[in-house]
Amino acid sequence: MSVVIPYQVEPHPVTGVTSGKLGIWLFLASEVMLFGALFSSYVLLRVGAAVENWPTGVEAGLNVPIGTANTLVLITSSITMVMAWASLKMDNLAAFRRYFGTTIALGLVFLVVKAFEYSDKFGHHIFPATGWPEAGDPSVFYGLYFTLTGLHALHVILGILVNLWLLFFGVALWKTDKERLTGRIEIAGLYWHFVDLVWIFLFPTLYLL
Amino acid sequence: MSLKAFHIFFIVMSIALAFGFGVWGTRDYAQSGSVVHLALGVGSFLGSAALAFYGVWFLRKLKDVSYL
Numbered sequence: 001m002s003v004v005i006p007y008q009v010e011p012h013p014v015t016g017v018t019s020g021k022l023g024i025w026l027f028l029a030s031e032v033m034l035f036g037a038l039f040s041s042y043v044l045l046r047v048g049a050a051v052e053n054w055p056t057g058v059e060a061g062l063n064v065p066i067g068t069a070n071t072l073v074l075i076t077s078s079i080t081m082v083m084a085w086a087s088l089k090m091d092n093l094a095a096f097r098r099y100f101g102t103t104i105a106l107g108l109v110f111l112v113v114k115a116f117e118y119s120d121k122f123g124h125h126i127f128p129a130t131g132w133p134e135a136g137d138p139s140v141f142y143g144l145y146f147t148l149t150g151l152h153a154l155h156v157i158l159g160i161l162v163n164l165w166l167l168f169f170g171v172a173l174w175k176t177d178k179e180r181l182t183g184r185i186e187i188a189g190l191y192w193h194f195v196d197l198v199w200i201f202l203f204p205t206l207y208l209l
Numbered sequence: 210m211s212l213k214a215f216h217i218f219f220i221v222m223s224i225a226l227a228f229g230f231g232v233w234g235t236r237d238y239a240q241s242g243s244v245v246h247l248a249l250g251v252g253s254f255l256g257s258a259a260l261a262f263y264g265v266w267f268l269r270k271l272k273d274v275s276y277l
Contacts, residue, residue, distance in 0.1 A: 014275060058237075068230070068249055073257075075223050079263070082216045086271060109248070189212045193219050200219075200226050208233050 009179045024187045026196050031155075033199055038151070042144050053139040055132050057207035060141055061124070063117065067207040070113050074196045077106035081189045088182040093174055100167050100185070103192065103206065107160045114153055118146075145206055152202060155195045162188055214276040220264045227257035 006012075015022050025110045046054055058064060083100035121127075121142075128146040131137035166188055173181040232248015237243055 011277075021211075063244060065249060068253075071226070077258075078216065078219055082212060082267075084275075085212055089271075089274060186212045190215055193212070193215050196224060197219055200222050204226060204229060204233075208230065 009183060018183055020183055020187050021190075024190050028190065031194060035151075038144075038148055039201070039205070041106055042148070045140055045144065049139065051138055053132065055139070055141055055170075058134060059127070060145070061121075062145075062207050063120075064207055066113060066117060067149070067203055070110050071199065071203050072198050073113070073122070075111050077103045077110070077125060078193050078196045080106065081192050085182070085185050085189050088178070088185055093171075095166065096185075097167070097171075098139075100163065102159055104163050104167065108154055110135050111153060111160075112148065148202055148206065151197055152195070155198070159192050163192070211274070211276055212248065213271050213274050216267070217264065220260055220267070222233045223258045224260045227260060228240070 005019055009018065010054065011017050017025075041198070053086065057067075080099045080102045084096050084103060087093075087095035087099055125135070126142055128143045130142045132139035132141050166184065170184060173184070231250045231254035232245045234248075234253060238247035239248065
């Protein structure tokens, strides 16, 4: 027995949006709470810490030019993502494949750069439990840095996996139900934009302030 | 909220970040003399202007798509 989920293409008369869009916004609301709690922890711990135990990103050895490059990569990936969705709206599957593939590639570039940043920190014996300015000092800066950026990177990985599935398998839906595929890409795009928006807040918080 | 509306919000936040980063870069140059940070700051100011132009272009391109 197969179950058909209602309102996948046409909006629900009560909510005014499709089931998928309502679902992704509920999920993103829970994500706001998750990252909001971590950002709140950061603010409370920073306000409560002694000045000498809390470095700025530059003092902690974070590389601002590399962080800037990664920010540029993610902003560009959001633009290519929305262009992929717009291409489907304009009935252009070839352009969709180009833009969507570029989005995935940019996500991978972000992860590779992040991996180099982590590798550099580990090479200097800096780990989540490392204090500042000395390794044994009671600073939790690096703990928060690795937690926030690590959780964000996990979200990027999840987005890339979903996007890869859509690019190579989900796209088959184009032959039978164009509107449904366009709706799925929009939902993937909302998630991708949320993940990029988190980085827009993470970058200045960790690297600049 | 559609991807179109969320994208516009994202671009506005990116413009704010780029402008703020530009201010940070120029102030850091005044304090530490870091030419790299000055270059990043100036580039960021230019980036915020480019994003604003892109935002207007995007709105025109998708003027027929709903915000819901």
